[in-house]
Structures are given as structure tokens and as C-alpha cells.
Amino acid sequence: MKVKRALISVSDKTNLVEFARGLSELGVEIVSTGGTAKALREAGVPVIYISEVTGFPEILGGRVKTLHPKVHGGILALRSEEHLNQLAEHNITPIDLVVVNLYPFRQTIARPGVTLTEAIENIDIGGPTMVRAAAKNHAYVGIVVNPNSYEQVLRTLQDKGELPEQLRLELAREAFAHTASYDTAITNYLSRVTSGEEELQPELNISLVKAQDLRYGENPHQKAAFYRDSTITGPCVANARQLHGKELSYNNILDANSALELVREFSDTSVVIIKHNNPCGTATGSTLAEAYNKALEADPVSAFGGIVAANRVIDAATAEEMAKIFLEAIIAPDFTDEALAILTKKANLRILKTGDLSEQTADIMEVRKVNGGLLVQQMDRIVANVEELKVVTETKPSPEELKEMLFAMTVVKHVKSNAIVLAKDGQIVGVGAGQMNRVGSAKIAYEQAGEKAKGAILASDAFFPFRDTVDEAARSGIKAIIQPGGSIRDEESIQACNQHGIAMVFTGIRHFKH
Numbered sequence: 001m002k003v004k005r006a007l008i009s010v011s012d013k014t015n016l017v018e019f020a021r022g023l024s025e026l027g028v029e030i031v032s033t034g035g036t037a038k039a040l041r042e043a044g045v046p047v048i049y050i051s052e053v054t055g056f057p058e059i060l061g062g063r064v065k066t067l068h069p070k071v072h073g074g075i076l077a078l079r080s081e082e083h084l085n086q087l088a089e090h091n092i093t094p095i096d097l098v099v100v101n102l103y104p105f106r107q108t109i110a111r112p113g114v115t116l117t118e119a120i121e122n123i124d125i126g127g128p129t130m131v132r133a134a135a136k137n138h139a140y141v142g143i144v145v146n147p148n149s150y151e152q153v154l155r156t157l158q159d160k161g162e163l164p165e166q167l168r169l170e171l172a173r174e175a176f177a178h179t180a181s182y183d184t185a186i187t188n189y190l191s192r193v194t195s196g197e198e199e200l201q202p203e204l205n206i207s208l209v210k211a212q213d214l215r216y217g218e219n220p221h222q223k224a225a226f227y228r229d230s231t232i233t234g235p236c237v238a239n240a241r242q243l244h245g246k247e248l249s250y251n252n253i254l255d256a257n258s259a260l261e262l263v264r265e266f267s268d269t270s271v272v273i274i275k276h277n278n279p280c281g282t283a284t285g286s287t288l289a290e291a292y293n294k295a296l297e298a299d300p301v302s303a304f305g306g307i308v309a310a311n312r313v314i315d316a317a318t319a320e321e322m323a324k325i326f327l328e329a330i331i332a333p334d335f336t337d338e339a340l341a342i343l344t345k346k347a348n349l350r351i352l353k354t355g356d357l358s359e360q361t362a363d364i365m366e367v368r369k370v371n372g373g374l375l376v377q378q379m380d381r382i383v384a385n386v387e388e389l390k391v392v393t394e395t396k397p398s399p400e401e402l403k404e405m406l407f408a409m410t411v412v413k414h415v416k417s418n419a420i421v422l423a424k425d426g427q428i429v430g431v432g433a434g435q436m437n438r439v440g441s442a443k444i445a446y447e448q449a450g451e452k453a454k455g456a457i458l459a460s461d462a463f464f465p466f467r468d469t470v471d472e473a474a475r476s477g478i479k480a481i482i483q484p485g486g487s488i489r490d491e492e493s494i495q496a497c498n499q500h501g502i503a504m505v506f507t508g509i510r511h512f513k514h
């Protein structure tokens with residue numbers, strides 16, 4: 001298909017002039033709308049105003065400019081005798097190439113204080129109509145929605161004198177993805193306006209762009225890719241910048257996310273080490289190096305090959321410590337030059353910089369796939385605060401113990417259920433994760449903690465159905481327990497605590513993580 005006439009109507013005028021000039025030099029006739037035509041004329045590229053084609057002025061402040069049979073007939077006509085005869089009858093010239101990008105709706109709604117009227121005015125109507133028409137008729141028409149494609153399209157026309165079918169098909173796919181994504185942005189914005197940020201809508205529209213292909217998924221036989229939500233701003237794993245190391249794997253991204261989401265919960269200087277999506281070490285310290293060493297000490301066996309997250313800039317002293325064992329990745333707000341010099345000696349170590357973690361991300365919902373559907377829920381962002389804790393035992397915890405309890409409870413929230421966490425001196429000393437009964441999780445945590453269980457705090461993600469967890473805690477030397485409460489047998493657990501002299505507090509908040 002020779003390209004004789006192109007219609008260009010773009011809001012984003014990046015590389016417009018170079019592209020149009022190239023087309024013009026190939027003898028392509030260019031038709032354009034107001035602002036686009038003006039930019040081209042000023043650059044000396046020959047252009048026909050759209051109103052000369054339609055015989056009708058642009059009206060309603062630009063709401064109607066290309067919505068005309070002279071335009072859509074030219075785009076949608078099959079190059080069959082019947083259609084070409086009809087075009088001739090109505091004096092319509094075929095359009096072989098459509099270059100359109102849409103009103104900047106996403107940028108408009110991202111502006112602070114934008115009004116509904118401004119947003120609505122930035123919903124493009126004529127643009128998507130042309131894009132869809134050209135994409136439908138890709139057998140004869142090329143559709144370009146992305147300035148990044150200009151170079152390839154121009155080079156192909158220069159080399160081959162036409163756009164091959166495969167390229168037209170690929171451009172059509174991109175065009176429909178573009179309008180679908182545009183409509184998703186509009187739908188999601190109107191949903192927010194009508195029913196608020198956290199409302200679960202009657203339909204779920206997701207439009208994400210592939211950030212990278214991954215070598216494989218959880219296992220080498222599973223294909224995988226990472227898709228990024230461009231509407232989510234702020235520091236998070238998807239927005240982190242990789243400064244060094246091997247390409248991130250599927251499991252790395254999953255674990256780095258878990259590590260970061262836990263470490264950002266703490267205001268004290270903290271480090272988290274994740275293995276297989278569970279924290280095997282978490283600690284606070286007066287320095288980051290101290291926090292790291294405490295986190296590592298909790299379970300050095302599991303920490304080998306782990307993913308580390310910190311909530312402070314990684315300094316040289318911490319980097320020296322981190323460089324002593326094999327780690328898969330480190331994610332942190334930033335790294336000093338000295339720290340980077342130390343860590344980059346390890347060729348494979350992935351180093352990820354998030355930027356300041358005090359800024360929250362805009363992401364508030366969590367999505368999980370089941371066969372045939374998606375489960376959507378708010379993220380578990382709550383942690384009990386001291387004032388809300390209910391002391392239920394005769395033994396009352398000290399303020400230091402309460403602080404330690406909340407530290408342990410924060411970690412428990414990030415451990416797969418049934419979850420038991422033991423904490424002592426700002427360090428997790430035992431983690432029991434993902435067992436099918438609570439006693440089983442507790443046993444694993446005690447075993448890991450060994451002697452350190454004595455005088456530690458026990459945190460549980462859900463209530464105790466029986467007093468057995470308390471009795472076992474007493475045997476291991478636990479001095480205080482934090483749990484949601486709410487079992488019909490709470491009284492039995494409280495009695496058991498009173499018998500053993502253990503302090504216990506209820507948070508009223510369950511933290512299952514399946």
C-alpha cells in the first residue's frame with residue numbers, strides 16, 4: 001500500500017516536525033488539524049488544513065474538527081471498486097496514514113486541584129474515533145499513536161515505499177491498546193469522582209505497560225514479565241531504580257516488594273531480610289550497620305541468598321557488613337558513594353534505590369489472581385497503636401515492652417499465616433510462618449530462638465483458639481504476648497497468662513496473610 005495522504009493530529013508534538021517533513025519529502029500529502037497544522041506550517045512543512053478537506057470549520061472550541069464523512073470516509077474505505085467509486089462520487093480522498101495522539105487526559109487529572117470540567121474537556125473524542133477507524137482498516141491504513149514509532153515508520157516508507165502488512169497489524173494492535181488504556185484512565189477517574197478512592201467498582205479496568213520481560217517466572221519453565229502501573233507514584237519496588245547487578249528475577253521482585261513494604265512501616269532505623277517472601281530477620285538499631293547485623297543474627301542460615309531492605313541510606317559501614325555474605329538484592333532509599341563502591345564489587349548483587357520512603361505510594365489496593373477471577377482488597381495498612389492496646393492480664397507490660405510488642409506485631413503482619421513472631425531488644429529472634437496450625441508455627445519460632453526465647457515477646461497474627469499456645473509460651477520463657485483477641489475461649493488464655501505471670505495485650509486487629 002502506497003502512502004499518498006496522511007492525516008496528522010497530535011497533542012504531543014514530540015518529533016512531529018521531523019516526521020512530517022520526512023513524509024512530505026517522500027511526496028506524502030499532509031492534512032492536519034489546527035495546532036498541528038500551525039506547528040507544521042511554521043516549520044515550513046507543506047500542509048492542508050482539515051477545514052479545507054471537510055469544507056467545514058472546526059467548531060465548538062475544537063470539540064468537532066475531524067468528525068466528518070470526508071475524513072472518516074477517507075480512513076474507513078476498503079480499496080475495493082465499490083468503496084472507491086463511492087469516495088469518488090462524494091469527492092473524498094483516501095487517507096493512507098493516520099498519525100494521532102490524544103488529549104493529555106492522564107496529565108490533566110494528575111494536576112493538583114483539577115476540576116471535573118477541566119478533566120471532561122480533556123476527554124478526546126475525535127482522536128480516538130480516527131484511531132479506531134484507521135486501526136480497523138489496517139489492511140489499507142497505517143495508524144501511528146506513539147511518537148516512538150515515527151522513526152521506524154518513516155524508515156520503512158523510505159526503504160520499502162510502503163508499510164508491510166505485519167507492521168500495519170502491529171500498529172493497529174498498539175492503537176487499540178492506546179484507546180483502551182485511555183478509556184481505562186477516564187473510567188477510573190470518574191469512578192474516583194463518583195464514589196471515592198477506595199470504593200470497589202462494578203467493573204475493574206486495569207491498564208498496565210510491560211516494564212520488562214523476565215527470564216522466567218517462579219520456576220524456569222514458567223514464562224513471566226513485569227508490568228508497571230504508571231499511575232502509581234512514590235517509592236515502591238516498581239518505581240525503584242536498579243543501580244547495579246544482574247537482571248531482577250520474578251522472585252527477586254516479589255521478595256524485594258515484601259522487604260520494602262515491611263521496612264517502611266518502621267520509623268526507627270531498621271533492616272529487613274526476606275527469604276521466600278517471609279521475613280527471616282528484622283531489627284532496629286542505633287545505626288544501620290547495627291540493625292543489619294541484628295537482623296542477620298536472627299537467622300543467618302536463612303539470610304544467605306536473601307533480599308535486604310533498609311529504611312535509611314546505606315552507608316559504608318553497613319555496606320561492609322552486607323558484603324560479607326551472599327545476598328540476592330538490596331533495596332534502600334539510597335546508597336552513599338562509598339557504600340556503592342563496596343557493594344558494586346559484587347558483580348551480580350542487585351542494588352535498588354527507591355528514594356525517600358517517608359513519601360507514601362498512591363497504591364492502596366491489592367490484587368491476586370485465582371483461576372477465573374481476581375480478588376481485590378485494600379492493603380493491610382493498619383497497625384495498632386499504643387493507646388488502642390487492651391491489657392487483659394494481671395501482669396501489666398512496661399512502656400518498653402509495649403513498644404517491643406508493636407514492633408513484633410508489625411512484623412507478624414508481613415509473615416504468612418499462621419504467623420508467630422518472637423522479638424527481643426528490637427530484634428526478631430524467632431519466626432514461625434505458614435503452618436496450618438498456630439502451635440506448629442510457635443514451635444518453629446521457639447526452635448529458632450533457642451535460649452533467646454527467654455524474656456522475649458510473642459506476637460500472633462490471629463487469636464488463640466485454645467490456651468495451649470500460652471502454656472507452650474510459658475515453658476519457653478516468653479514474658480509477654482500480643483495478639484488480636486476475640487476467641488470465645490479468650491478467658492482461658494487470659495487465665496493461663498495469669499497463672500504463668502505473663503502479660504498479654506489485645507489489639508482487636510487480625511492480620512491474616514494467606
Ligand SMILES: NC(=O)c1ncn([C@@H]2O[C@H](COP(=O)(O)O)[C@@H](O)[C@H]2O)c1NC=O
Pocket residue numbers: 009010011012032033034035036037062063064065066067100101102103123124125126127128
Ligand atoms: N474533535 C475532533 O474532531 C478532534 N479531532 C482530533 N482531535 C484531537 O485534537 C488534537 C490535536 O489538535 P491540534 O492539532 O489542534 O493541536 C489531537 O489530540 C486529536 O486527537 C479532536 N479533538 C477532540 O475530540
